[in-house]
Amino acid sequence: MSLTTDNSRTDLGSILPKFREALETYDVPLAESLFQHALRLGPPMEIIEALIVPSLQRIGCAWEDGSIALSQIYLSGRLCERLVENLHIANTGHVNEPPRQAIAVLNDFHLLGKRIVHSMLRASGIALHDYGRVTVEELVDRVFIDKVDILLISTLMLPSALKIRDVRRALDERGTEIRILVGGAPFLFDDSLWHEVGADAMGRNAADAIQITRQWMGERP
Ligand code: B12
Structure with a gap:
């Protein structure tokens, strides 16, 4: 159906x-x-x-x-x-190896979008770390420790979206090769914002998140 x-x-x-x-x-x-x-x-x-x-x-x-x-x-x-x-969306992700994908909400308290994107990725077989709500410093540390190379960031406040620049800068300084996918209201309001904050792509919804993450996973060396 x-x-x-x-x-x-x-x-x-x-x-x-x-x-x-x-x-x-x-x-x-x-x-x-x-x-x-x-x-x-x-x-x-x-x-x-x-x-x-x-x-x-x-x-x-x-x-x-x-x-x-x-x-x-x-x-x-x-x-x-x-x-x-309450939907208890099934987790079909394979967790034999630690995932190299992660999702987080940066700074702000709007958590529902991240929750939906996370559930849909899991339901479609993509396992990922869920960092919850984090600051720039926490996010950079966790990504580095977990050797994450695909990072999904959700922000709904413009000031939080602009902080993604700091994430990108800090990860570049550590020499981490990472692709950043962003989403949330500020990116829906402004089509070029994802590029300005140093992300590699933006997704309008959870379906985009699945499609782009899958594509990037397939392009890993
Ligand atoms: C619900 C809501 C709240 C709730 C949040 C509850 C919760 N636990 O999440 C509460 C009441 C707490 C809240 C508080 C505030 N809010 Co508010 N809020 C909203 C509202 C109405 C809906 C957000 C939502 O949950 N949408 C439903 C979810 C499912 O949609 P979504 O998050 O957009 O996610 C979808 C896509 O964007 C995408 N997506 C999301 N993340 C990601 C990530 C990736 C990687 C990808 C690919 C896709 C993706 O996929 C999701 C599924 O389709 C929005 C309006 C809007 N247009 O978004 C305002 C909005 C985000 N809030 C706003 C504001 C200003 C505030 C407050 C500052 C208000 C105040 N004066 O106190 C506070 C700040 C709190 C804080 N510091 O974070 C503004 C932000 C404006 C701006 N430019 O920064 C908005 C846009 C309202 C507006 N029109 O002005 N808010």
């Missing part, structure tokens, strides 16, 4: 505004039941990308234009985190 059928897209289109409203009003039972209903329309990861991601993005815009309060963003974010957590 996939969201490519007209029916499932129409159904999801009618769920989306109700789901967003349930988040804004923090109607937990309604949000949960709409999410469960949506899960019957396609694979969980497609539903997350088609329902949760745009809902939270719209809620972010509503906060920006002053029509909702920060507390509503906070509660919506927490509720979505819980919905995603």
